Amino acid sequence: MLAKLYGVGVGPGKTEFLTLKAVKTLQQVDYILTPTAGENKNSTALLVVKEIITEQQQIKLLNFKMSKSVHIQQQVRKKAAAEIYHLLSQGKSCAFITIGDPLFYSTFNYLVELIKSRDPELLVETIPGITAISACTAANNLPLAAGKENTAILSKVKNKKQLSAVFKLFETVVILKLSQNFKQTYQFLSQAEFNYQLLLGSRVGLAEEFFSQNLSEIAAGEIQYLSLLIIKKIS
Amino acid sequence: MLAKLYGVGVGPGKTEFLTLKAVKTLQQVDYILTPTAGENKNSTALLVVKEIITEQQQIKLLNFKMSKSVHIQQQVRKKAAAEIYHLLSQGKSCAFITIGDPLFYSTFNYLVELIKSRDPELLVETIPGITAISACTAANNLPLAAGKENTAILSKVKNKKQLSAVFKLFETVVILKLSQNFKQTYQFLSQAEFNYQLLLGSRVGLAEEFFSQNLSEIAAGEIQYLSLLIIKKIS
Structure with a gap:
């Protein structure tokens, strides 16, 4: 059985906009997964949470290279979903962080769909964020x-x-x-x-x-x- | 000069949806102002924050009697605005709490307008909330x-x-x-x-x-x- 995947909305960009639930969740999971716009790029969402995560949390950057090509977008998402699936199947709980809200125009949906296509039993919990x-x-x-x-x-x-x-x-x-x-x-x-x-x-x-x-x-x-x-x- | 009025979104109903900024603000102000739907009615917003406010905070219920009459609505808002103005003019900082977000279909806007019509210099800060x-x-x-x-x-x-x-x-x-x-x-x-x-x-x-x-x-x-x-x- 897979460990749980959390989609955590971190709000628009300031740590103070995190909810109590987001803080608690981020401090409990094994892995913080964060999208970046390309290799060696910063992650905006990671900047928001870096003050509150502890040394226990592992951080993993997922490369979501920006591209207008639907094919490249799909490839990038598939690769990220496979990496997340790998961690979950090892029993590692994961929080995928997104700026704003995870269900309001974010990439979290696509990842959940892709991972569920591998394992429909995937446990998902979404933590809403300030838009x-x-x-x-x-x-x-x-x-x-x-x-x-x-x-x-x-x-x-x-x-x-x-x-x-x-x-x-x-x-x-x-x-x-x-x-x-x-x-x-x-x-x-x-x-x-x-x-x-x-x-x-x-x-x-x-x-x-x-x-x-x-x-x-x-x-x-x-x-x-x-x-x-x-x-x-x-x- | 008036003290500052905060409009604090407390989210939809669970304490865990409060933001760090909302918690900090609510623990700093002199007065927590909360709308009720009538005399002797509970305040939903107050239930959300009661765990996190301290003995230093005074609580004041404002009666927002529900009515379809525009005239009664206006009277109710005017009375609430006058009560808030009175506290602010005594130098008491006030947080008006609303479920959800204060600028997304809430009564906070009307109160700010009414108080500003008495004193255009009113200092207002809005803390967004989860909708x-x-x-x-x-x-x-x-x-x-x-x-x-x-x-x-x-x-x-x-x-x-x-x-x-x-x-x-x-x-x-x-x-x-x-x-x-x-x-x-x-x-x-x-x-x-x-x-x-x-x-x-x-x-x-x-x-x-x-x-x-x-x-x-x-x-x-x-x-x-x-x-x-x-x-x-x-x-």
Whole structure:
């Protein structure tokens, strides 16, 4: 029988956003597994937890090389899943750490699916984490939504027609993965026929954290990886 | 000058979902302010924090009597804001605790607005919290969304046309305040021409926590206050 796999959300980037449950879990497992964006790259999630883990915990970096190729992505995930499976089958409990929340746009899902395809009996426990959206609004005291307002979260902006339909239905729209989605969003917003306030959160919680509420300023700069944009319609 | 007002998200209902920052803040303030649904009612948020607060902290219940009347709601909020203002103006630091996240469909926003209208210089700090959505998906290891999927969060279900438009645009739809929104949602889903999986989370994190993935079972029971429904389209 396999040992247990924990998916631990470590929040957006500050140790203080860890939950008590995340701390307890990370201090109990045999292995902390952390994704990196490539060989010799730092792990953001590891920086968040390094203060609280003890000498008992082994750390294992898993190389999640960034690639647009679906084939390479699959290969990378398969390799990581095999490495995790190997540890679990040796009876080692493992915590896979992800920034934000493990079930909200993270790679944890893919790993669980791949390991379950080897052993459907895999024991999994997910520890929720603070999302970058919550941390971004908190840092700016901006209500994301209240009362009867509806909220849209877009990971993929397709075209103007889609954005137009979304803004007709929702009072608040959050655009994730902004570096990929900014061009279309900017074109739409700069021609929008409604009033709005906005908030860019870039690398929220990390040392280079940056916020802006000015569309021109945002457009003039480079949109960093790990950026999101919150747009609230004003009636 | 007023003392500082903290809005502290305590997560959906378990002490273990508190963040390190929430714990630290709650143990430092003079007053813990907690909403109740009426006189002599328990405070859910207070139950979550009672293990971690110390004898130094004063506790103050604020009566947020539930009412459909906008006028009564406003009166209740004004009275609570006046009580908080009184403490702040005496130099007492205050933490207003809310289940979930203070900026995601909570009453914290209204209080801040009301107190700021008395003193625009009010110092506010928001501490984000785990939402019921994250806790609900975590308890069931259900990926809310991944990759290029988009997510809709509805606090108000209007009609079939709205739901139809939302499900055309989004892969995942979360319905909050389900006790108010279930009737229309059920009518829509029971006639839907697409496949979906669903997850009801009712009073997530609390003693009476209940989950169901079966629409008929959900429809046969009573929808509790503090319930949400996650619907994921299956292609």
